[in-house]
Amino acid sequence: MSGSPHPLEPTSFDHVALWVSRRDEIAGLLCDHLGMHAIDRSERFTLVGADARRGKITLFDAEPPRHPGALKHIALRVRDLEAAVAALPPDVSIERPVAGQAFFDFVEGLRFALVEDPGTDLDYDLDHVLLAVSDPQAALEAFAALGLPASEDRLQVAGKEIRLQAGGAPEGDRPLLNHLAVLVPSAAAVENEVRRMGVEIDSVVDAANTLAVFVSGPDRIRMEYVEHKPSFSLV
DSSP: OOSSOOTTOOSEEEEEEEEESOHHHHHHHHHHHSSOEEEEEOSSEEEEESSTTSOEEEEEEOOSOOBOTTEEEEEEEESOHHHHHHTSOTTOOOBOSSTTEEEEEOGGGOEEEEEEOTTOSSTTEEEEEEEEOSOHHHHHHHHHHTTOOEETTEEEETTEEEEEESSOOOOOSSBSEEEEEEEOSOHHHHHHHHHHHTOOEEEEEEOSSEEEEEEEOGGGOEEEEEEEOTTOOOO
8 A cells, every 4th residue: 555544544453342142251261361351341341451552352242142253263462372371261172273373262152362472562462353254355355445454365454463264154133243443543534534435334433432433344244443532541
């Protein structure tokens, strides 16, 4: 990509949001065994992460059952893979198909990966998500049109990735994935550009610390473009 940045191009991969019926159990795994803490909690959701300004996971309450659908796994970046694996609950079954990575399944069809990067400055930051889509090339082009820089079979978001593989289908009525959120300097600028492009906006949410624009991407995968307001003070 040359010249000026795309008006929708993000500055970071902010969070992955999930619909879950076992919110406290999943939050317990993330906080007790995956180096995170509860950054924010309400009657509807729990936001967890190792740092409020880095990659996070949001857990929204939803009725069961939930279906993994497009979301194949969420990968967390760690400095020391062996230490991260040792910190997991003893009843978790670990898969080690390749060096430097470990995979395990949890409740509600949620699958995690741990990816070793000794140079990372923050343990348990997001590394990537893997999505199964009906047409990877079409999805790549659609996401690129929405401002996410594309490279081969993945989207690059400030050192993190959204990876795409074949074999998926449009999201159903009870998906596990609520949305993928990227941080932008101005949600208002995003809203103006999306409307100019003729892309339908799902919603615009003006919250205490953030302003967010939601759009529906390929295969009904929702994207959030979120701006941190000057008042943003989560820890």
